[in-house]
Each structure stands twice: as structure tokens, then as C-alpha cells.
Amino acid sequence: MTAEQQLPSMGGAVDLSALAARHAQPAQPQQQSAEGGAQGAPGVIVDIADAEFGAVVELSNQVPVIVDIWAEWCGPCTQLSPMLERLVAGYEGRLVLAKIDADANPQLVQAFQAQSIPTVAAVIGGRPVPLFTEAIPEEQVRDVLEQVLAFAEQQGVTGRVPVEGAAAPAEPEPDPVPPLHQEAYDALEAGDLPTAIAAFEKAIAQNPRDAEAIAGLAQVRLLERLQGKGADEVRAAAGGAPDDVAAQMLVADLDLSGGHVEDAFLRLLDLMATLAGDAKQDVRLRLLDHFEIVGLDDPRVAAARRRLTTLLY
Incomplete structure (x- = not known):
């Protein structure tokens, strides 16, 4: 041949x-x-x-x-x-x-x-x-x-036999971290949440489709809202003011930070069903932030999105 x-x-x-x-x-x-x-x-x-x-x-x-x-x-x-x-x-x-x-x-x-x-x-x-x-x-x-x-x-025959002394396959080089992302990570490491927020906001301004920056910004804003606040304090404030939209949203933040995703989504969706105008829009934006933090491919996000759609139209 x-x-x-x-x-x-x-x-x-x-x-x-x-x-x-x-x-x-x-x-x-x-x-x-x-x-x-x-x-x-x-x-x-x-x-x-x-x-x-x-x-x-x-x-x-x-x-x-x-x-x-x-x-x-x-x-x-x-x-x-x-x-x-x-x-x-x-x-x-x-x-x-x-x-x-x-x-x-x-x-x-x-x-x-x-x-x-x-x-x-x-x-x-x-x-x-x-x-x-x-x-x-x-x-x-x-x-x-x-x-x-x-x-x-x-034919599906794609194996490899071990060879003594052969170099192991090289690990792929990680993608370089964009400078503004790195700036935000460095600020987070230093506990400087405002600088991290500013860096992510600048990254999104440069590229509105920067999914990592969008998710990162949502996470840092959550940390900033809960910074210095105890769980008992947050829940007590919301319990004493059931009509205080900001207090209720903060409890949802607390639930999400503790891993209680469904509780956070349900609280915000139920709250949104009672509101109109700017207050309703504020809750919707908070929900969108929560979706980014959990991950848009998470099935819990998909379920919450469906109910959100019914509340908007």
C-alpha cells in the first residue's frame, strides 16, 4: 500500500x-x-x-x-x-x-x-x-x-499504552484573567468591597456580555449588603416591618448566602406579587442578581424564572 x-x-x-x-x-x-x-x-x-x-x-x-x-x-x-x-x-x-x-x-x-x-x-x-x-x-x-x-x-480504537519515561500530557494553560477581573479579585482579597464593585462595573461597561463580571458583581453586592449585619438582626428587622421592601429583600439575601436558594427565591417572588411600580422593579432586579449568583443553568433558577414571567405579564 x-x-x-x-x-x-x-x-x-x-x-x-x-x-x-x-x-x-x-x-x-x-x-x-x-x-x-x-x-x-x-x-x-x-x-x-x-x-x-x-x-x-x-x-x-x-x-x-x-x-x-x-x-x-x-x-x-x-x-x-x-x-x-x-x-x-x-x-x-x-x-x-x-x-x-x-x-x-x-x-x-x-x-x-x-x-x-x-x-x-x-x-x-x-x-x-x-x-x-x-x-x-x-x-x-x-x-x-x-x-x-x-x-x-x-473504529473507536483510541487508547494509549503507558510508555516509561514519556512526558505526561501537559496541562492546558489557564486562560489569563482579564485585568479588571484581577483588580476585583485583589480588592476582595483585601476586603475592599467598593473597589471590587467598581472594577466589575467597569468591566461590564466595556463588555456588557461579560458573564463572569456580571455574576461577580452580583456576588459582591450581596456581600456588601450583608456586611456587618447579624442574621438575627436582619430577620428581626424584617419581622417588625413586613411592609418594608428593603428589609424583606435583605432576608432573601441572607437566605441565599446561607444556601437556602428556594427560600430566597420564594420570598422575593411572593413579595413581588404584592407590589407595583418602582418597588416591584427593585425586587425583580434583586431576583436577577440572585439568578446570576446561583447560576443561570441551575434548574431552580429556571423554575423561578417561569413564575417571574407570570408576575410581569
């Missing part, structure tokens, strides 16, 4: 399961140790014989296995095999290379229908895919390996 050819459909592939089933408890493939093998890639480059083939078929359900059928007397193999080892090792566990000595393993040669040496194939999801039967340039080999990975992904 050349680099320009696409991998064939799996429909006509020979089923290797019968051969693999001959070894009910297959041994695990051993690490390639021959001279010229890729060092530092245990489990990625392996020598296999008939007894280990079941393990290779099983492994191919998690990661594509490249099969290199070679022989000591094969001149092209001396160029192709080291190249395959180096290229496969470079994929750091996304591919495994299984090397088969043709003279020592005639059953496997027959299973892969190898008519000449070298023969290179892949095993993906327990079934073989022929690749090429001669030494080809490195760039073409690399293209074939990329096609194998793409085809394996279509």
Missing part, C-alpha cells in the same frame, strides 16, 4: 480470532531488546510468537498494532524494521509495533497471508488490515501510520 492509498474496509478482512483462541491464556508480549530497537519504549515495540498472538489481538481493541513480519535473511528488513521501531516509538503509546520472525512463526505468516518479506500490516479491533509489502520511503511509512490512526479512531 502506498501513502496515497486509503486503508481498506474491514468487511473483507480475515478474522484472526480463531488463531488467537488457540492460546486461551496468552503470554504478554515481551519488550524488544534486539540491537537497533527503540530503547525507552517498553510495551510499544515487542517481539511476538504464536503463543503471544492472543495478547496482540486483545491489545488491538485498545490501541492499533502495527505488525512487521521480517526475517534475518531479508535485506530490505534491515532498513525497514529499525525505521518502523523509531517511528512507532515516536507516537508515545498511540501505536504498538509487533515484530514477527517469519522463519520461527509460520502460522502467523499464514494468518497474515504474507506472500513476501517484509510484510507490514495492522491489527485494529482484532482484525488485520494489510499495509505494504516492501521497504518504502520513511515519509510514506509515516503517512501510512497516520492513516492507521485515523482509521482506528473511526
Whole structure:
């Protein structure tokens, strides 16, 4: 197969399961140790014989296995095999290379229908895919390996085997914090709520769709309203003045800060149902702040929004 050819459909592939089933408890493939093998890639480059083939078929359900059928007397193999080892090792566990000595393993040669040496194939999801039967340039080999990975992904074979010494995948860099957000966070850390509010307000003025700033502003305003006030004091004030809208809204703030979300929403919605004009608008805005604090995707917010809509129209 050349680099320009696409991998064939799996429909006509020979089923290797019968051969693999001959070894009910297959041994695990051993690490390639021959001279010229890729060092530092245990489990990625392996020598296999008939007894280990079941393990290779099983492994191919998690990661594509490249099969290199070679022989000591094969001149092209001396160029192709080291190249395959180096290229496969470079994929750091996304591919495994299984090397088969043709003279020592005639059953496997027959299973892969190898008519000449070298023969290179892949095993993906327990079934073989022929690749090429001669030494080809490195760039073409690399293209074939990329096609194998793409085809394996279509089959849902996307695993990776652990590779000793391989660098762990880098953690994605966090998005930089916008300067005004950072200013607000620094002010909060210092207990300076007015400065935090001003920073978030400026961020929203620059970008009215800044969801983080909108939610942050709602949270800091809640903290400011409750600053220096005890829970008993807030509830006593509201109990002594049931018609005081500001006092009732403050109790809702207290409920929300304590995690009693439904209670806060219910208090504000019931209060809003009794009001008109500017007072009703004030309660609506407080509710919207509470929605931002809880999170707009929270189902409790969705339920409260539905009732709010009925109160507005």
C-alpha cells in the first residue's frame, strides 16, 4: 500500500480470532531488546510468537498494532524494521509495533497471508488490515501510520499504552484573567468591597456580555449588603416591618448566602406579587442578581424564572 492509498474496509478482512483462541491464556508480549530497537519504549515495540498472538489481538481493541513480519535473511528488513521501531516509538503509546520472525512463526505468516518479506500490516479491533509489502520511503511509512490512526479512531480504537519515561500530557494553560477581573479579585482579597464593585462595573461597561463580571458583581453586592449585619438582626428587622421592601429583600439575601436558594427565591417572588411600580422593579432586579449568583443553568433558577414571567405579564 502506498501513502496515497486509503486503508481498506474491514468487511473483507480475515478474522484472526480463531488463531488467537488457540492460546486461551496468552503470554504478554515481551519488550524488544534486539540491537537497533527503540530503547525507552517498553510495551510499544515487542517481539511476538504464536503463543503471544492472543495478547496482540486483545491489545488491538485498545490501541492499533502495527505488525512487521521480517526475517534475518531479508535485506530490505534491515532498513525497514529499525525505521518502523523509531517511528512507532515516536507516537508515545498511540501505536504498538509487533515484530514477527517469519522463519520461527509460520502460522502467523499464514494468518497474515504474507506472500513476501517484509510484510507490514495492522491489527485494529482484532482484525488485520494489510499495509505494504516492501521497504518504502520513511515519509510514506509515516503517512501510512497516520492513516492507521485515523482509521482506528473511526473504529473507536483510541487508547494509549503507558510508555516509561514519556512526558505526561501537559496541562492546558489557564486562560489569563482579564485585568479588571484581577483588580476585583485583589480588592476582595483585601476586603475592599467598593473597589471590587467598581472594577466589575467597569468591566461590564466595556463588555456588557461579560458573564463572569456580571455574576461577580452580583456576588459582591450581596456581600456588601450583608456586611456587618447579624442574621438575627436582619430577620428581626424584617419581622417588625413586613411592609418594608428593603428589609424583606435583605432576608432573601441572607437566605441565599446561607444556601437556602428556594427560600430566597420564594420570598422575593411572593413579595413581588404584592407590589407595583418602582418597588416591584427593585425586587425583580434583586431576583436577577440572585439568578446570576446561583447560576443561570441551575434548574431552580429556571423554575423561578417561569413564575417571574407570570408576575410581569
